[in-house]
Amino acid sequence: MSRDARIGVVGATGAVGTVTLRLLRERGYENVRAFASARSAGRQLDGGITVEEASPEALAAGGLDLVLFSCGTSASRELVPHAVEGGALVVDKSSAYRLEDGYPLVVPEVNGNRAAEALETTRVVANPNCSTIPLTCVLKPLHDAAGLRRVRLSTYQAVSGAGAQRMERLRAESPEEHDLEFDWPWEGSETEEEAKVRAETRKILELLGLPLSATTVRVPVLVGHAQSVWVETEKPLTPEHAEAVLAGAPAVRLVETPTPRAAAQTEDVLVGRIRPDRAAESNGLALFLACDNLVKGAALNALQIAELLLDGSRSATQAA
Amino acid sequence: MSRDARIGVVGATGAVGTVTLRLLRERGYENVRAFASARSAGRQLDGGITVEEASPEALAAGGLDLVLFSCGTSASRELVPHAVEGGALVVDKSSAYRLEDGYPLVVPEVNGNRAAEALETTRVVANPNCSTIPLTCVLKPLHDAAGLRRVRLSTYQAVSGAGAQRMERLRAESPEEHDLEFDWPWEGSETEEEAKVRAETRKILELLGLPLSATTVRVPVLVGHAQSVWVETEKPLTPEHAEAVLAGAPAVRLVETPTPRAAAQTEDVLVGRIRPDRAAESNGLALFLACDNLVKGAALNALQIAELLLDGSRSATQAA
Numbered sequence: 001m002s003r004d005a006r007i008g009v010v011g012a013t014g015a016v017g018t019v020t021l022r023l024l025r026e027r028g029y030e031n032v033r034a035f036a037s038a039r040s041a042g043r044q045l046d047g048g049i050t051v052e053e054a055s056p057e058a059l060a061a062g063g064l065d066l067v068l069f070s071c072g073t074s075a076s077r078e079l080v081p082h083a084v085e086g087g088a089l090v091v092d093k094s095s096a097y098r099l100e101d102g103y104p105l106v107v108p109e110v111n112g113n114r115a116a117e118a119l120e121t122t123r124v125v126a127n128p129n130c131s132t133i134p135l136t137c138v139l140k141p142l143h144d145a146a147g148l149r150r151v152r153l154s155t156y157q158a159v160s161g162a163g164a165q166r167m168e169r170l171r172a173e174s175p176e177e178h179d180l181e182f183d184w185p186w187e188g189s190e191t192e193e194e195a196k197v198r199a200e201t202r203k204i205l206e207l208l209g210l211p212l213s214a215t216t217v218r219v220p221v222l223v224g225h226a227q228s229v230w231v232e233t234e235k236p237l238t239p240e241h242a243e244a245v246l247a248g249a250p251a252v253r254l255v256e257t258p259t260p261r262a263a264a265q266t267e268d269v270l271v272g273r274i275r276p277d278r279a280a281e282s283n284g285l286a287l288f289l290a291c292d293n294l295v296k297g298a299a300l301n302a303l304q305i306a307e308l309l310l311d312g313s314r315s316a317t318q319a320a
Numbered sequence: 321m322s323r324d325a326r327i328g329v330v331g332a333t334g335a336v337g338t339v340t341l342r343l344l345r346e347r348g349y350e351n352v353r354a355f356a357s358a359r360s361a362g363r364q365l366d367g368g369i370t371v372e373e374a375s376p377e378a379l380a381a382g383g384l385d386l387v388l389f390s391c392g393t394s395a396s397r398e399l400v401p402h403a404v405e406g407g408a409l410v411v412d413k414s415s416a417y418r419l420e421d422g423y424p425l426v427v428p429e430v431n432g433n434r435a436a437e438a439l440e441t442t443r444v445v446a447n448p449n450c451s452t453i454p455l456t457c458v459l460k461p462l463h464d465a466a467g468l469r470r471v472r473l474s475t476y477q478a479v480s481g482a483g484a485q486r487m488e489r490l491r492a493e494s495p496e497e498h499d500l501e502f503d504w505p506w507e508g509s510e511t512e513e514e515a516k517v518r519a520e521t522r523k524i525l526e527l528l529g530l531p532l533s534a535t536t537v538r539v540p541v542l543v544g545h546a547q548s549v550w551v552e553t554e555k556p557l558t559p560e561h562a563e564a565v566l567a568g569a570p571a572v573r574l575v576e577t578p579t580p581r582a583a584a585q586t587e588d589v590l591v592g593r594i595r596p597d598r599a600a601e602s603n604g605l606a607l608f609l610a611c612d613n614l615v616k617g618a619a620l621n622a623l624q625i626a627e628l629l630l631d632g633s634r635s636a637t638q639a640a
Binding site: 281 | 496
């Protein structure tokens with residue numbers, strides 16, 4: 001790892017940016033600069049970093065090896081090209097580039113080998129949606145063991161996935177006001193979030209025709225996305241076999257009751273309640289998973305991608 | 321309707337009992353007695369009723385035409401026989417009798433014709449689980465239209481389904497403590513709640529082999545149970561046809577976004593987000609529903625059963 005790498009964090013004052021800065025500190029990165037909107041520029045953050053304005057000029061000026069973006073899709077579309085122009089590698093957490101050709105969409109434990117492709121091409125790797133990351137961590141080992149035939153899931157997503165302001169709103173709410181929410185806008189008869197989960201899961205698993213139906217719902221929980229999942233496989237897969245497969249899978253931890261609070265502040269995707277799908281004709285399993293949407297669901301996954309890129313970049317330099 | 325019927329409410333101080341007394345007042349019942357544990361006896365309730373102790377002797381003493389029980393399974397097992405002995409008809413909201421032969425399990429809009437069977441036999445009708453009631457209200461018209469082949473659902477259940485104390489706990493909690501919960505105990509690899517939803521749905525719809533898989537989850541919402549449902553039918557059923565069928569179904573109201581808060585304090589089962597199940601091989605729909613678990617999910621459904629029984633009983637008396 002290149003702990004001396006010069007790292008920029010755009011969207012540094014947001015829910016994911018805050019976790020990103022904490023993870024960078026914990027991992028010993030010392031050359032870190034924080035960028036945010038003009039409104040936040042000049043603010044002093046935990047760790048003694050002063051926020052700079054995320055202007056096109058600042059990002060294009062160079063001096064950064066890698067920039068982590070967590071600032072929303074339209075800001076990413078505007079600013080990412082300037083960071084690339086300035087010579088940086090980029091990991092973008094928005095949905096701006098996820099489904100575009102030439103932009104690897106990476107969960108390191110699932111398809112980490114794809115990240116290096118960006119070194120020679122766009123210089124940008126996309127970080128998946130916070131529901132897609134834990135889902136693919138669980139689906140990939142099951143696919144390798146028995147072949148995925150179809151997937152259905154209902155999500156229980158924490159409000160922090162919608163940003164720091166939505167967390168403040170939940171904190172200010174009375175329990176009488178708590179409600180479920182569907183994320184707008186609709187894409188046809190689905191929410192945009194539901195369409196994202198399908199398209200991104202297909203791209204990451206390289207199963208472009210995988211039948212997948214998602215209903216995505218936000219629940220009044222601050223941190224931790226959970227999912228109720230049904231999986232049908234090509235080959236038979238007992239719950240015991242699935243447990244053994246998942247027990248040996250990276251990023252995944254088997255538990256009896258995977259809940260958001262159990263997942264919060266951990267780096268693992270918790271999975272459990274693995275049982276036969278009593279509605280499936282054959283080879284069906286039901287399971288439940290939970291993951292810290294700000295950590296493995298966002299900041300940690302992006303940082304893991306960044307480390308793959310920095311290592312790949314250094315290897316290339318040394319080989320040259 | 322027999323507004324002069326002498327009605328007893330056992331468990332009158334609980335979350336469902338409170339709604340039951342309100343509905344009885346709103347519907348003009350004046351001969352109402354409230355029963356609860358010895359601890360609550362003597363308490364004065366809204367509407368000026370004084371709580372009596374729900375002792376076997378008080379219930380066996382007679383003077384009641386019908387008793388509505390909402391007091392938990394073990395208390396129902398103990399007390400219901402005394403109310404029957406005292407000459408009353410009983411609607412029991414616990415799971416004590418739901419799956420027993422000779423005890424009709426009734427959702428009036430779905431299988432109301434079954435209620436009268438109890439008049440000649442056990443004198444007890446069971447009220448289904450608060451997740452089963454809205455589910456069967458939606459499944460029955462779809463079954464009549466196209467034949468149910470299989471059903472999967474994830475629930476988002478409000479804490480009030482676990483009683484008034486659980487509501488107080490949510491009110492006292494900080495948002496940081498909000499979490500998802502699975503109701504214990506397990507029955508094999510399922511929660512008891514998941515097994516209930518399948519067994520009760522099968523009994524009510526008279527589809528004893530219906531393939532049904534449920535994952536039941538409690539969310540930090542005070543009132544209103546929601547469900548994310550996938551349905552496969554024998555015959556093709558487009559979302560538009562399903563909407564037309566449900567628009568004409570009793571107890572059901574089509575809305576764009578069925579959420580617990582929209583359902584709270586209404587008598588309808590809200591259903592919406594009806595769309596093709598992109599994971600089904602054929603004839604699959606995804607939909608979302610929400611229902612006030614204390615109203616149609618419990619107190620209202622039981623009161624509707626009570627009115628069916630009182631009407632049936634009066635007709636029988638008049639015919640004799």
